Amino acid sequence: MGADHPALVPALFVAACLLAAPAAAGPADVTVTSVAVDPPVLMRGDIGTLTVVVQNTGPSTVSVGRARLYGDSVVPVSEPYPSVGDIGAGTGRTFSFTLRADVPDGVYYPEFSLDFRENGTLRYPVPVRVDDTPLRATIAERPDTFSPGREAAITVLVGNPRPNAASGVQVTPLGTGFAVTPTGAFIGNLAPDGARAVPFNLTPASETNVTFAVTWRNGQNSHAANLTLPVSFGEDKRRADPVASNVEVAPEGNIYRATGDIANAGLESARSVIVTVGPPAAPTDPYRVYVVGTLDPDDVAPFEVTFRAGANVTEVPLIIEYRDSDGNPSTVTVPISIENRTAEGETAAGVLVPVAVAGVLAAAAALAALWYLRRRRR
Structure with a gap:
C-alpha cells in the first residue's frame, strides 16, 4: 500500500495529528457564571455596583478585547476594561461596573458585552431592579x-x-x-x-x-x-387631681384654724402633697404647712392649717401643692370663706364676737321685761 500510494502516508499523518491536538477554544466556551448588583435593589438616583463573573470552560486560552456595559435606562458610570487580555483554559475573570439608576420603579436590563479578539462577542443582559419605596x-x-x-x-x-x-x-x-x-x-x-x-x-x-x-x-x-x-398643650385626663372637701374654719383667739380632707380624684398618684394658705392670709404656728405626703388615686387624707387674717378679709386661698411621678410641681388653689366675723373695726375675732352676741341678748331681755311690766300696770 505504501509503494503503490505514497501520497497517503503524509495525509494520514496530518489527520492523526489533528485528532491528537486539543480543540481551539472559542466564544462558545466562555460563559457568564454569576451576576450580582450591590445594593440588590436600587432607589431612584442610587449608585450601584454590578459584578459579572465569566468562566472559560474550553481547553485553551481565549483572547479577549474590550468588556463593556450598555444601557439606556440604568446608565453605566465607568468603562474600566478597554482591553481584557487572555483568559486561560479553566479559569475565570471578574468584571465590575458602576451604574446609576435615574429611572422610575421597574426592572431594567443593561447588557454586559465581551468582545473576542479573533471573532465573536458575548452579550448577556443583566436584570437590575429599581424600587424607590422609603423606610x-x-x-x-x-x-x-x-x-x-x-x-x-x-x-x-x-x-x-x-x-x-x-x-x-x-x-x-x-x-x-x-x-x-x-x-x-x-x-x-x-x-x-x-x-x-x-x-x-x-x-x-x-x-x-x-x-x-x-x-x-x-x-x-x-x-x-x-x-x-x-x-400642643391641653388638660391631662390621667394626672392627679387633689380636691379639698369638708373644709371648716374656726376662730381660736387671734388666729384661725382650717380643717378638712384632701382627696385625689385623678388617675395618677399625687406625691409630696402639702397644704397651706396664701395672701391675704398669713400662715402661723402651730400648722403653717401641713404635710399630707403621697395620695394614690381615690385616697383621702385629713389636713389642718392655722393662719392670721385681717379684719376686712372674708375669704382666703387654700393652697394644695404636689408633684407628679416625674417630679414636676403643680398647684391647686381653693377659696375658703371665713365665717362668724363681726363688723369692720374688730381686732380680736375670737373675743369680740361673743361680746356682741351677749349685748344683743341683753337688749332683747330688757325689751321683754319692759313689755311685761306695762301689761301688769294695765
Whole structure:
C-alpha cells in the first residue's frame, strides 16, 4: 500500500495529528457564571455596583478585547476594561461596573458585552431592579395631651417595606422648645418587612413641632425620611387631681384654724402633697404647712392649717401643692370663706364676737321685761 500510494502516508499523518491536538477554544466556551448588583435593589438616583463573573470552560486560552456595559435606562458610570487580555483554559475573570439608576420603579436590563479578539462577542443582559419605596416611621405611643415641663413617653416605630435590607438606620429628634432623652437612637440593619420600636422621653417647654429624622443607607447611598409630631398643650385626663372637701374654719383667739380632707380624684398618684394658705392670709404656728405626703388615686387624707387674717378679709386661698411621678410641681388653689366675723373695726375675732352676741341678748331681755311690766300696770 505504501509503494503503490505514497501520497497517503503524509495525509494520514496530518489527520492523526489533528485528532491528537486539543480543540481551539472559542466564544462558545466562555460563559457568564454569576451576576450580582450591590445594593440588590436600587432607589431612584442610587449608585450601584454590578459584578459579572465569566468562566472559560474550553481547553485553551481565549483572547479577549474590550468588556463593556450598555444601557439606556440604568446608565453605566465607568468603562474600566478597554482591553481584557487572555483568559486561560479553566479559569475565570471578574468584571465590575458602576451604574446609576435615574429611572422610575421597574426592572431594567443593561447588557454586559465581551468582545473576542479573533471573532465573536458575548452579550448577556443583566436584570437590575429599581424600587424607590422609603423606610416608614410612625408614632406608636404618645400621651393624649402634653403639659409644659412634664415628661412624656414617645415611641417611634420604624419599618422597612423595601424588598432589600437597609443599613445604618438611625432616628434623631430635631427641633426647639423641648428636651429629649436619648438625643438619638441607632437601629443598625433593618431586614425587609422588619420593624423596630424606639422609645424617647420628651419634656416640652412650649408648644412646638418635634421632627424625628430617620436616616439609613441603601448600599453606599444615604437616604432620609422625616416624621413630624405636633406638641400642643391641653388638660391631662390621667394626672392627679387633689380636691379639698369638708373644709371648716374656726376662730381660736387671734388666729384661725382650717380643717378638712384632701382627696385625689385623678388617675395618677399625687406625691409630696402639702397644704397651706396664701395672701391675704398669713400662715402661723402651730400648722403653717401641713404635710399630707403621697395620695394614690381615690385616697383621702385629713389636713389642718392655722393662719392670721385681717379684719376686712372674708375669704382666703387654700393652697394644695404636689408633684407628679416625674417630679414636676403643680398647684391647686381653693377659696375658703371665713365665717362668724363681726363688723369692720374688730381686732380680736375670737373675743369680740361673743361680746356682741351677749349685748344683743341683753337688749332683747330688757325689751321683754319692759313689755311685761306695762301689761301688769294695765
